[in-house]
Amino acid sequence: MRVINQFPARPAMDGDGVNIRRVADFDNTKFDPFLMLDEIKSDDKQDFIGGFPPHPHRGIETFTYIRKGGFEHRDQLGNVKAIRAKDVQWMSTGSGVIHSEMPLADADEGLHGFQIWVNMPANQKMRPARYEDSSNTTNPESTNDKGAVLRALAGNWAFAGQTSISAPIQDLAGKAAIADLMLSPDAVAELQLGRHEFVGLYLYEGTLIDKSHHDQDSHKHIDKSYAAGQYLILDSQELLELKAGADGAGLLLLAGQPIKEKIVHMGPFVMNTQAEIKQAVEDYQGGRFGQIPL
Structure with a gap:
């Protein structure tokens, strides 16, 4: 693989005091069509017990994936769903959604999950919201003979x-396409993702070895390793060759086609002009987003 750029996830806090690690680009130049990736990973309830009380969104898609524990999702459309381990949830918020995400009361084993924000094209940002999840089905998996499992999300x-x-x-x-690739110790995986213009990966556990790294000083190929918490932007036109370290590796693969539109971001709103952001704030404050049914 050829790594074009590398970004470390930074500690952050969101919702009602939820501790997360975040990688974000609201200049929309590096991760397009993706905007942000948040990871929640803790066995301590105090890190996430406050959850995410009701809040709005407009102009983006939120994609949530749970590996351990779970959330209860509620929104103004009337959806009430428990999202548990191996489940995914997609909200194409369009013109507006109000939702909450609160930790499940019976999730005592800790929480590990992700929320990914995807930008929406300007001509779709004000269409009606859509909601889907995988709680009534299964995300398919494929296993190679070298210790790797890919779960299509x-x-x-x-x-x-x-x-x-x-x-x-x-x-x-x-x-956009998203997958969870799980590598056992020293496992190897190969993927050809040339149909996508953007390809990135987020390493959430273990170690990834890049055996094709070219050292610019010595002009030799040397092994380079990446630790958990790194977001790598890859050359989509090169064969993606991945090798785990002795502790294995887990990573999210993100691929898609850049939208290539200027955006304006303020909190939960991502639009294309300042006037559209101002309108989003006015619509929310004026109650035009609706409210979550009791």
């Missing part, structure tokens, strides 16, 4: 000789 993937692995969630903005 959104879009379509090809892995381990299978030409198409289709996740239940489709139609993300920017033709």
